[in-house]
Amino acid sequence: MTDDSRIAPWRAFPWWTLAATPALAAHTVPVYDPQTGELLVLCDTRAYLLQTKLLTTSLLAKLNRFTGAPQVTALRLVLASTSVVVTGPAGWADEQLVEDVLLETWHDLVQDRGPLHLLAVRHVEAAGEVGDLARRWAETNDQPTEPVRCDGLCGCLDLGVGPDHSHPPLTDEDLAARLIKDAGLVLAFIDHRVLDTQIADAAERARIPVRRFTA
Numbered sequence: 700m701t702d703d704s705r706i707a708p709w710r711a712f713p714w715w716t717l718a719a720t721p722a723l724a725a726h727t728v729p730v731y732d733p734q735t736g737e738l739l740v741l742c743d744t745r746a747y748l749l750q751t752k753l754l755t756t757s758l759l760a761k762l763n764r765f766t767g768a769p770q771v772t773a774l775r776l777v778l779a780s781t782s783v784v785v786t787g788p789a790g791w792a793d794e795q796l797v798e799d800v801l802l803e804t805w806h807d808l809v810q811d812r813g814p815l816h817l818l819a820v821r822h823v824e825a826a827g828e829v830g831d832l833a834r835r836w837a838e839t840n841d842q843p844t845e846p847v848r849c850d851g852l853c854g855c856l857d858l859g860v861g862p863d864h865s866h867p868p869l870t871d872e873d874l875a876a877r878l879i880k881d882a883g884l885v886l887a888f889i890d891h892r893v894l895d896t897q898i899a900d901a902a903e904r905a906r907i908p909v910r911r912f913t914a
């Protein structure tokens with residue numbers, strides 16, 4: 700996932716498994732910055748981020764007791780990955796722009812949230828669309844993907860447990876709202892397809908950051 704050049708000057712913090720519960724340790728990755736004394740803790744879900752936050756005071760006390768000195772000045776808690784919705788039509792001409800935007804976005808996330816942070820590409824599964832280009836970029840750069848299957852008959856989203864057909868057919872607005880749920884950023888590549896604009900608009904209404912790119 701990463702290499703020494705990305706981690707430096709950070710390093711793993713072995714006392715974390717002594718201070719945290721086994722369950723918490725299994726769902727978090729600590730990375731220590733010796734220059735500031737800050738311990739970055741990457742949590743794989745929001746639930747474990749909240750649990751770690753509630754235990755911050757006791758964890759700091761335990762860590763500094765185990766290390767023999769008060770060298771951990773603070774815990775900074777972040778999710779291990781940020782879900783980035785990538786949407787755009789088939790036939791998008793500038794494939795290099797898509798790759799450059801994703802690389803820049805990933806770089807910004809790493810700068811803000813630490814060298815181990817991941818960009819999780821969320822896209823509607825459709826061959827040839829911009830989301831498909833983003834999926835290939837993620838696979839090449841060892842980043843996770845969050846493919847969303849859209850049932851062709853009614854627009855149901857299949858998030859891995861099968862589509863739910865117990866409702867009227869989904870509108871494009873419904874699809875947009877479901878796609879952006881819990882996302883951290885939307886990258887919308889827009890030409891003449893209404894859906895991509897609707898996804899970007901829905902994200903802005905939900906106060907999710909959006910970057911728009913037009914053909």
